[in-house]
Amino acid sequence: MRYNFSAGPSPLPAAVIQQIRADLPDWNGQGASIMEISHRSGAFAGVAQQAESDLRQLLDLSDRYRVLWLQGGASSQFSLIPLNFAHQQPGGYVLSGHWSVKAWETAMYHGQPLQLASSAPDYTRLPDRDLWQTPADLAYVHVTANETIHGVQYQQSPTEPPAPLIIDASSDFLSRPPVFQRYGMMYAGAQKNLGPAGITLVIIHEDLLARCPHQLAPMFNYRTQADKQSLYNTPPVFSWYVCGLVLRWLIDQGGLEAMARINAEKARRLYAELDRDDFYRNPVLPAHRSQMNIPFRIHDPTLEKVFLDETADAGFIGLKGHRSVGGLRASLYNAVSLEQTQALINFMQQFRTHYG
Ligand SMILES: *Cc1c(COP(=O)(O)O)cnc(C)c1O
Numbered sequence: 416m417r418y419n420f421s422a423g424p425s426p427l428p429a430a431v432i433q434q435i436r437a438d439l440p441d442w443n444g445q446g447a448s449i450m451e452i453s454h455r456s457g458a459f460a461g462v463a464q465q466a467e468s469d470l471r472q473l474l475d476l477s478d479r480y481r482v483l484w485l486q487g488g489a490s491s492q493f494s495l496i497p498l499n500f501a502h503q504q505p506g507g508y509v510l511s512g513h514w515s516v517k518a519w520e521t522a523m524y525h526g527q528p529l530q531l532a533s534s535a536p537d538y539t540r541l542p543d544r545d546l547w548q549t550p551a552d553l554a555y556v557h558v559t560a561n562e563t564i565h566g567v568q569y570q571q572s573p574t575e576p577p578a579p580l581i582i583d584a585s586s587d588f589l590s591r592p593p594v595f596q597r598y599g600m601m602y603a604g605a606q607k608n609l610g611p612a613g614i615t616l617v618i619i620h621e622d623l624l625a626r627c628p629h630q631l632a633p634m635f636n637y638r639t640q641a642d643k644q645s646l647y648n649t650p651p652v653f654s655w656y657v658c659g660l661v662l663r664w665l666i667d668q669g670g671l672e673a674m675a676r677i678n679a680e681k682a683r684r685l686y687a688e689l690d691r692d693d694f695y696r697n698p699v700l701p702a703h704r705s706q707m708n709i710p711f712r713i714h715d716p717t718l719e720k721v722f723l724d725e726t727a728d729a730g731f732i733g734l735k736g737h738r739s740v741g742g743l744r745a746s747l748y749n750a751v752s753l754e755q756t757q758a759l760i761n762f763m764q765q766f767r768t769h770y771g
Pocket of ligand 1: 514
């Protein structure tokens with residue numbers, strides 16, 4: 416049994432790791448591994464097509480969205496978004512934690528993005544929708560679905576956004592059916608909840624694609640990438656293939672409704688433990704708490720070091736908080752089972768009994 420609560424790169428389903436093992440070194444009778452054949456071969460085209468159709472099935476995605484598999488991580492999208500869409504009007508940013516601030520700061524290299532709302536400096540809640548500024552001429556509204564470091568997550572779509580939503584869904588993508596409605600674009604670096612690092616999924620509506628400027632260089636242009644089926648240059652074939660295995664695994668689990676039920680229960684149990692008394696503490700407004708990344712503190716910070724040492728000895732990994740906020744964090748992505756989550760909670764209860 417693995418107990419991996421890492422925030423990213425994060426655990427893959429054990430069945431997927433086994434499948435990768437079985438497929439190496441001779442994938443699908445090709446006489447070579449998936450890493451060693453042409454990305455333009457019929458065999459690889461099959462992988463790409465299956466991954467896309469499985470993704471469309473899981474998300475019940477309309478034909479008006481295109482699916483792109485890109486490189487550069489979510490961080491590259493922080494630049495590509497303003498380059499593709501903010502050439503005439505500015506983008507608007509809702510700042511709810513570390514990653515949305517990063518997206519906004521990066522957009523400043525390319526123009527003058529507007530800050531629509533912010534929950535600085537603590538980021539223990541989402542900015543109130545009623546308090547957003549809503550200028551008339553926005554190109555898009557950028558939101559971060561789930562703040563991986565601060566543990567803040569949208570539980571419903573913001574009402575009547577003043578421009579198409581562009582959503583950084585890196586850390587809760589496929590954890591449940593998307594809560595956002597009629598978004599223009601959703602993107603996710605794979606290494607949190609979809610697959611290995613090195614590939615980034617972009618789901619983009621045709622109406623937004625039509626706005627990508629022709630003079631923008633092809634690698635950075637969403638329209639070229641769509642026209643070329645994400646094969647403008649050599650894609651990260653191995654990461655793409657593993658994402659395909661994860662998508663298949665999700666369908667076998669019963670799809671996103673089934674994942675949503677398990678993920679909600681995992682989070683409910685862990686928050687119940689954190690809220691039991693003052694020993695552990697999560698600072699986020701309960702209605703805005705993340706089901707995926709749960710940061711927490713122990714009332715006496717010196718005990719946090721002890722907690723990390725003792726959990727490491729007990730076989731738990733990835734529980735250290737992000738260096739920018741400190742403390743502890745448990746990430747409960749799809750590949751983390753209810754049993755593994757309960758094992759952590761049991762450990763936490765023993766720890767409290769011993770040191771409380
Ligand atoms: C991890 C993360 C990023 C950065 O992803 P990279 O793929 O490393 O660029 C951006 N946004 C969110 C919400 C994240 O969790």
